[in-house]
Structures are given as structure tokens and as C-alpha cells.
Amino acid sequence: MADPALPVPRRRRRGRPSGGATDARERILDAAVAEFEAHGYDAATIRSIAARADVDPALVHHYFGSKADLFTAVIDAPMQPARFLPEILDGDLDGAGERLVRFLLDLWEQPDFRRRGIAVMRAMMGSKRTANILVGFVSREILRRITTRLGGGDDARRRAGLVASQIVGLIVTRYVIELPPIAEATPDEVVAAVGPTLQRYLTGDLEG
Amino acid sequence: MADPALPVPRRRRRGRPSGGATDARERILDAAVAEFEAHGYDAATIRSIAARADVDPALVHHYFGSKADLFTAVIDAPMQPARFLPEILDGDLDGAGERLVRFLLDLWEQPDFRRRGIAVMRAMMGSKRTANILVGFVSREILRRITTRLGGGDDARRRAGLVASQIVGLIVTRYVIELPPIAEATPDEVVAAVGPTLQRYLTGDLEG
DNA sequence: CGCATTATTCAACGAGCAGTGAATATCTGG
DNA sequence: CCAGATATTCACTGCTCGTTGAATAATGCG
Numbered sequence: 152m153a154d155p156a157l158p159v160p161r162r163r164r165r166g167r168p169s170g171g172a173t174d175a176r177e178r179i180l181d182a183a184v185a186e187f188e189a190h191g192y193d194a195a196t197i198r199s200i201a202a203r204a205d206v207d208p209a210l211v212h213h214y215f216g217s218k219a220d221l222f223t224a225v226i227d228a229p230m231q232p233a234r235f236l237p238e239i240l241d242g243d244l245d246g247a248g249e250r251l252v253r254f255l256l257d258l259w260e261q262p263d264f265r266r267r268g269i270a271v272m273r274a275m276m277g278s279k280r281t282a283n284i285l286v287g288f289v290s291r292e293i294l295r296r297i298t299t300r301l302g303g304g305d306d307a308r309r310r311a312g313l314v315a316s317q318i319v320g321l322i323v324t325r326y327v328i329e330l331p332p333i334a335e336a337t338p339d340e341v342v343a344a345v346g347p348t349l350q351r352y353l354t355g356d357l358e359g
Numbered sequence: 360m361a362d363p364a365l366p367v368p369r370r371r372r373r374g375r376p377s378g379g380a381t382d383a384r385e386r387i388l389d390a391a392v393a394e395f396e397a398h399g400y401d402a403a404t405i406r407s408i409a410a411r412a413d414v415d416p417a418l419v420h421h422y423f424g425s426k427a428d429l430f431t432a433v434i435d436a437p438m439q440p441a442r443f444l445p446e447i448l449d450g451d452l453d454g455a456g457e458r459l460v461r462f463l464l465d466l467w468e469q470p471d472f473r474r475r476g477i478a479v480m481r482a483m484m485g486s487k488r489t490a491n492i493l494v495g496f497v498s499r500e501i502l503r504r505i506t507t508r509l510g511g512g513d514d515a516r517r518r519a520g521l522v523a524s525q526i527v528g529l530i531v532t533r534y535v536i537e538l539p540p541i542a543e544a545t546p547d548e549v550v551a552a553v554g555p556t557l558q559r560y561l562t563g564d565l566e567g
Numbered sequence: 568c569g570c571a572t573t574a575t576t577c578a579a580c581g582a583g584c585a586g587t588g589a590a591t592a593t594c595t596g597g
Numbered sequence: 598c599c600a601g602a603t604a605t606t607c608a609c610t611g612c613t614c615g616t617t618g619a620a621t622a623a624t625g626c627g
Contacts, residue, residue: 163575163576164575165575165577166574167573167574167575168575173574173575206575206576207575207576207577209575209577210574213573213574213575214574
């Protein structure tokens with residue numbers, strides 16, 4: 152059973168095709184998102200990406216350089232939203248848990264963001280090497296913002312970690328492995344169920 | 360910088376070595392656990408496993424057959440504990456959240472279990488293909504037991520999913536990616552913080 | 568028009584992979 | 598002490614991978 156997304160490789164003339172606008176570059180990027188999303192960094196191949204984009208593998212290098220370069224192009228977008236975290240956390244801390252889940256769901260329900268986000272998740276979980284890079288980013292850009300908002304210190308740090316643990320679990324079960332009960336819930340149901348958990352981690356009693 | 364775990368490959372005579380007990384089989388299995396733990400299924404290679412065990416790659420096939428066979432040998436153990444779930448869930452439901460975290464931590468704090476468990480996690484998250492296999496297992500063997508204990512029905516199913524989301528998040532952050540604040544917490548701290556979350560998902564009010 | 572730039576494919580390299588079959592050395596049961 | 602059985606390495610096959618360099622074709626600028 153062949154991958155249905157693979158087009159029959161058309162035989163093409165060598166050299167630049169006539170008729171201005173070819174979207175090969177965009178097709179390659181789309182294909183890369185799809186392959187990295189489905190197979191993770193290691194198992195996705197330049198050749199499969201090229202095949203999906205109906206293009207010669209060398210063209211991928213022409214536009215994006217190495218495989219690692221291509222991957223960073225794919226995950227550039229999902230790394231940005233961390234910058235919006237302060238807005239979410241500003242205002243009353245009492246509603247921050249719910250606002251945080253809502254914000255995350257809004258992002259991840261957008262297909263384009265989700266596909267790249269899944270690629271990042273797979274890479275983060277794929278191997279110790281790639282994990283270290285991405286965990287460093289998460290610690291610096293995300294955890295530190297939450298820790299700061301909570302006033303710093305060990306207690307704040309631990310609370311931020313707990314928040315991260317539930318967020319990671321939610322994203323992994325809902326979007327990456329698509330565990331049925333979580334993946335099928337409506338965003339409102341998720342917010343109602345998970346918001347209070349985050350709220351307790353942020354401001355509640357953690358001793359029992 | 361070479362992998363410190365790789366021994367200098369000794370030059371050896373061909374044929375069975377003298378002196379009875381060689382633990383090559385165990386060394387191979389250990390090496391496989393280590394490589395699958397560190398790199399996931401796809402990126403771990405028979406050759407790197409053989410090198411780590413200081414053994415010829417063909418010997419790996421001799422003992423374990425294909426790479427997939429070797430992997431199932433590695434992950435056989437961590438798949439068993441699901442059978443103990445009913446004991447955890449029996450008795451008063453009010454303490455089940457805490458008992459559940461405690462049970463999981465007891466398992467995962469054992470190095471041998473943890474290494475194999477991480478291998479499973481990496482495989483589960485590695486690609487859509489491997490994910491489906493393992494998600495099927497988790498749904499059947501784990502979620503269904505919780506759902507049943509909660510009396511069945513959609514509400515029970517959703518509660519079980521929420522429990523899974525927090526458990527997955529805890530395990531991923533603490534053991535797989537080792538996010539510092541979670542990875543450094545003591546088991547007791549984790550139980551105190553996460554137990555009530557699971558308890559609320561099991562028996563609490565989910566509407567807000 | 569002519570020339571640099573850009574888009575695209577082609578052909579190949581070197582490396583690494585999983586797996587196979589045979590060769591060799593030792594051990595063990597009769 | 599001899600005949601499997603077992604343990605181990607070796608040499609190899611066929612494949613796929615990332616990457617490179619050159620070839621070819623169209624465009625766009627002066």
C-alpha cells in the first residue's frame with residue numbers, strides 16, 4: 152500500500168521550465184512539513200520530501216541547504232508564540248490557567264500550526280540529541296517566563312514545571328498520538344477540564 | 360566527541376571463544392535498551408548496538424532475529440504492568456489518584472524499567488505508524504480498565520482520557536525529556552502535586 | 568541582442584544500513 | 598573421542614541516504 156500523498160513522478164525536461172510562476176519552493180516546504188509531521192526528523196528523508204513535492208531531491212538543497220536547515224525552516228513558526236506568553240499571564244493570575252489552555256488550543260487547532268508543532272514534538276521526543284536542543288529552548292523561552300510571573304524562586308519554578316507537564320501531556324495526547332477521548336473532546340470541554348488543573352499548579356495549594 | 364559508551368572494538372578470533380560463560384546475549388540486550396532509549400527505534404542501528412556490546416552485528420541477528428524482533432524483546436517488560444492496574448483502582452476511589460501516581464513513580468524510578476519505558480515512549484511518539492500500534496495497546500489495556508472502573512459511558516471515558524493526558528505529560532517531562540523542575544522533584548513532591556489532579560479527573564467536578 | 572542569474576534535473580559519490588550465508592572455533596553429549 | 602550443536606566473526610549483497618557538481622533551459626536586465 153503506497154503512500155497516497157505521493158504523486159506519480161512525472162518525467163520532466165531538464166532546466167528551467169517555461170511560464171513564470173512555479174511554486175516549487177512552497178511545495179517543498181509543504182511536503183517537508185507533512186513528512187516531518189508524519190515521520191519525525193530522522194525518518195523523514197529529503198528524497199521522500201522531494202517525491203511528495205514532485206521535484207528532484209537536489210532542488211531541495213538548492214532552496215533550503217541541508218536537511219537540518221530545512222527542518223529549522225519548518226519549525227521556525229511554532230517557536231514564535233512563546234513571545235505572546237507574557238500577555239496571557241498578565242492581568243489577574245486567577246484566570247490565567249483558563250486563559251493559557253484557551254490560548255494553546257487556539258494555536259493548535261489551526262492546521263498549519265498544528266502540523267509544524269507536531270514535527271517539533273516528534274523531534275523533541277525522538278532522541279536525546281534533538282531533545283536537548285529543544286528542551287533548552289522551552290526552558291529559556293517558556294518556563295522562565297512563567298517562573299518570573301510567579302515571582303521567581305524554587306516554588307515558582309516547580310509550579311511552572313507542573314504547568315508544563317500538563318500542557319505537554321495535553322498536546323501529546325490530543326494532537327500527536329490522538330488518544331481518542333482527548334482528541335475528540337471539544338475545545339470548551341478541554342478548557343473546562345484542564346484549566347482548573349493549570350490554575351491549581353499556578354496558584355493553588357500543592358501540599359495536598 | 361565520540362560516544363563514551365562505545366568500547367574500542369577489540370580484534371577477535373573467529374569462532375567460538377574458549378572459557379564457557381560469555382554473556383554476549385545479555386550484553387546485546389543491554390546495549391539495545393541503551394540505544395533504543397537514547398535514539399529511538401529508527402535512529403538506533405543494529406551496528407551501533409553491536410558496537411556497544413562489542414560484538415559483531417551478525418551475532419545480534421543470530422540471537423534476536425530482525426531489528427523489529429529485538430525491539431519487541433526490549434519493550435516486552437514495560438508492557439506488563441498494565442495488568443496490575445485493577446489492584447490500584449480497587450478499593451476506595453477517593454485515594455485512587457494518589458495511589459496511581461505512586462504506583463507509576465515506583466515503576467519508573469527503577470532504572471531498568473525506565474530505560475525500556477523511554478524506548479517505548481520514543482517509539483510511540485516517533486512516527487504515525489508506530490504510534491498507532493502503541494496507542495491501540497494503551498487504549499485497550501489501560502484506558503479501558505480505568506473507564507470500566509468508573510462505570511463506563513462517555514463521562515467515564517473522558518475522565519480516563521484526562522488521567523492519561525496528565526500521566527503522559529508527567530512521564531514525558533520527568534523521564535523522557537527531563538525538564539529540570541519536574542525531573543528534579545522528589546517522588547513525594549510529585550505525588551502531592553499530581554495526585555489531586557488525577558483525583559479530580561477521576562471523581563471531581565469537571566465543569567468548572 | 569547578449570549575458571548573468573535563476574530554476575530545474577541528472578548522474579554520481581561515499582557512507583551507512585539490515586540482513587545473509589558461510590567459515591571457523593569451541594563446547595557437549597553419547 | 599567423535600559428531601552435532603553452539604558461539605562467533607567475516608565477507609558480501611542490495612538498498613537508501615544526504616549531498617555535490619555539472620548540465621540544461623528559461624528569464625530578466627542592460
